[in-house]
Amino acid sequence: MDSSSRRRATRAKLYEAAVTLIAEQGFSATTVDEIAERAGVAKGTVYYNFKSKTELFEELLRFGVGLLTASLQEAADRTAERGGSKVEALDAMIRAGLVFIDRYPAFTQLYVAELWRTNRAWQSTLLVVRQQAVAVVETVLREGVEAGELSEEVDIPLTAAALVGMVLVAALDWQAFQRERSLDDVHGALSLLLHGRVSGRRD
Amino acid sequence: MDSSSRRRATRAKLYEAAVTLIAEQGFSATTVDEIAERAGVAKGTVYYNFKSKTELFEELLRFGVGLLTASLQEAADRTAERGGSKVEALDAMIRAGLVFIDRYPAFTQLYVAELWRTNRAWQSTLLVVRQQAVAVVETVLREGVEAGELSEEVDIPLTAAALVGMVLVAALDWQAFQRERSLDDVHGALSLLLHGRVSGRRD
DNA sequence: GTTTTTACACTGACTGGTCAGTTCAAAAGC
DNA sequence: GCTTTTGAACTGACCAGTCAGTGTAAAAAC
Numbered sequence: 001m002d003s004s005s006r007r008r009a010t011r012a013k014l015y016e017a018a019v020t021l022i023a024e025q026g027f028s029a030t031t032v033d034e035i036a037e038r039a040g041v042a043k044g045t046v047y048y049n050f051k052s053k054t055e056l057f058e059e060l061l062r063f064g065v066g067l068l069t070a071s072l073q074e075a076a077d078r079t080a081e082r083g084g085s086k087v088e089a090l091d092a093m094i095r096a097g098l099v100f101i102d103r104y105p106a107f108t109q110l111y112v113a114e115l116w117r118t119n120r121a122w123q124s125t126l127l128v129v130r131q132q133a134v135a136v137v138e139t140v141l142r143e144g145v146e147a148g149e150l151s152e153e154v155d156i157p158l159t160a161a162a163l164v165g166m167v168l169v170a171a172l173d174w175q176a177f178q179r180e181r182s183l184d185d186v187h188g189a190l191s192l193l194l195h196g197r198v199s200g201r202r203d
Numbered sequence: 204m205d206s207s208s209r210r211r212a213t214r215a216k217l218y219e220a221a222v223t224l225i226a227e228q229g230f231s232a233t234t235v236d237e238i239a240e241r242a243g244v245a246k247g248t249v250y251y252n253f254k255s256k257t258e259l260f261e262e263l264l265r266f267g268v269g270l271l272t273a274s275l276q277e278a279a280d281r282t283a284e285r286g287g288s289k290v291e292a293l294d295a296m297i298r299a300g301l302v303f304i305d306r307y308p309a310f311t312q313l314y315v316a317e318l319w320r321t322n323r324a325w326q327s328t329l330l331v332v333r334q335q336a337v338a339v340v341e342t343v344l345r346e347g348v349e350a351g352e353l354s355e356e357v358d359i360p361l362t363a364a365a366l367v368g369m370v371l372v373a374a375l376d377w378q379a380f381q382r383e384r385s386l387d388d389v390h391g392a393l394s395l396l397l398h399g400r401v402s403g404r405r406d
Numbered sequence: 407g408t409t410t411t412t413a414c415a416c417t418g419a420c421t422g423g424t425c426a427g428t429t430c431a432a433a434a435g436c
Numbered sequence: 437g438c439t440t441t442t443g444a445a446c447t448g449a450c451c452a453g454t455c456a457g458t459g460t461a462a463a464a465a466c
Binding site: 006031032033043044047052053 | 426
C-alpha cells in the first residue's frame with residue numbers, strides 16, 4: 001500500500017517534469033537527465049519506474065488524455081442531467097476543453113505536436129487515445145442529429161474533428177499569442193461559431 | 204547564371220527532403236545526414252547552402268508559409284473580383300486551405316507541430332510567419348463586419364484563429380485518419396459550420 | 407584554339423561532444 | 437526485511453558541424 005503510493009508520487013513528479021520539458025522542446029530534444037533533475041529525483045529512479053524514455057512518454061499521453069476525456073464526458077453528462085439540449089452539451093464541452101487547456105497548457109501543446117506525426121514509436125498509443133477523445137464529441141453529435149436537433153446534413157466524424165480542432169487551436173493561440181483575453185472571451189467566440197451566429201442576422 | 208540556378212535546384216531538393224522527414228519525425232529526431240541522403244547530395248552541401256540545420260528549417264518555414272498566404276490571398280481576391288460576398292470569400296479561403304494541405308500535407312504537419320512550442324530557436328520566425336497567414340483571414344472578417352454582412356459580436360482575432368484551426372485540424376485529421384473522404388466532403392462539413400447551418404433548421 | 411586561372415558548387419571522412427541506457431553498492435523509507 | 441531511491445561512473449552509438457580536397461565551366465592569357 002505505502003510503497004506503491006510512494007511510487008505513484010514519484011511517477012507523478014516525473015510526468016509533471018516531462019510534460020513541461022517535452023512541450024517546450026519536443027521529445028527528442030529533451031534529455032532524461034533534464035527530466036530527472038526537474039523532477040528532483042535521480043536518473044536511476046526514472047529507469048526504476050519506467051522501461052525507457054519512450055515508455056514514460058506513452059504513459060504520460062495515456063494519463064493526460066484520460067483526464068481530458070473524463071472532463072469532456074462529465075460536461076456532457078451534467079448538461080444531460082439538467083435536461084439541456086445537445087447544442088448546450090456541445091457548448092459545455094467547448095468550455096470544459098478550454099478549462100482543461102487553461103489548466104494543462106503544456107500537455108495540450110505536446111499532444112497537438114505529436115498527433116499527426118507518422119512513423120513514431122508511440123503512433124499506436126496516440127491513435128487509441130485520440131479515438132477516445134473524439135468519440136465523446138461524436139456521440140453527442142449523433143444524439144443531436146437523431147433527436148432532430150442538429151441538421152441531418154452534419155457529417156459526424158468530420159464535424160467532430162473540426163470542432164475539436166477549433167477548440168484546440170483557438171485555445172493554444174489564446175495561450176501563446178493572445179494572453180490578455182479571458183476564458184470567457186474565447187468561449188464566446190467559439191460559441192458564436194457553434195450556434196451559427198457569425199454570418200447572417202437572426203434572433 | 205548557371206551556377207545560381209544550380210544552387211536553387213539544390214536548395215529546392217533540400218527543402219523537399221527536409222519537409223517530409225521533419226514532418227514525420229520532428230526537427231531534433233531528423234539528422235542532417237538523412238536530409239542530405241534523401242536529397243541525393245553530400246552532407247557538406249547542406250552546410251554550403253545553409254548556415255546550420257536550424258537555418259535550413261527556418262527558411263523552409265518562410266518558404267512554405269509564403270505559398271500558403273499567397274494561395275489564401277488569391278482565393279479572397281478572386282471572390283472579390285467576382286463580386287462575391289465576404290462569407291463566400293471565407294468559404295473560398297477554406298477551400299484554398301484544404302487544397303494547400305492536400306498538396307503539401309508534410310509542411311502543414313510540421314507547421315502545426317512547431318507553432319505553439321515555446322523557447323525554440325525559430326520562435327520569432329514562426330511568430331512573423333503566423334501573423335502573415337492569420338492577417339489575411341482577419342482582414343476579410345473585418346471587411347465583413349464593416350459591410351454589415353457579419354455580426355458585430357464577432358471577435359476578429361479569436362474567430363480568425365478558430366477558423367484557421369478548424370481548417371488545419373480538420374484537414375490533418377482527414378489526411379491522417381479519414382483518408383477515404385474527398386476534399387469536397389471535408390469542405391462541405393466546414394462550410395456547414397461557417398454558414399451556421401449545423402444547429403437549427405433553416406432554409 | 408589551346409592552356410591556365412578563377413570562382414563556385416559540391417564532397418565525404420573526420421572530430422568532439424552528447425545522450426540513452428546500464429550498473430551497482432549503499433542509503434532511505436516503510 | 438522488502439521495496440524504492442540514490443548517485444555517480446561508464447559505455448557505445450549517434451550526430452552537428454568542419455575542412456581539405458575534387459569537379460567543372462567559363463573567363464583570361466598567350
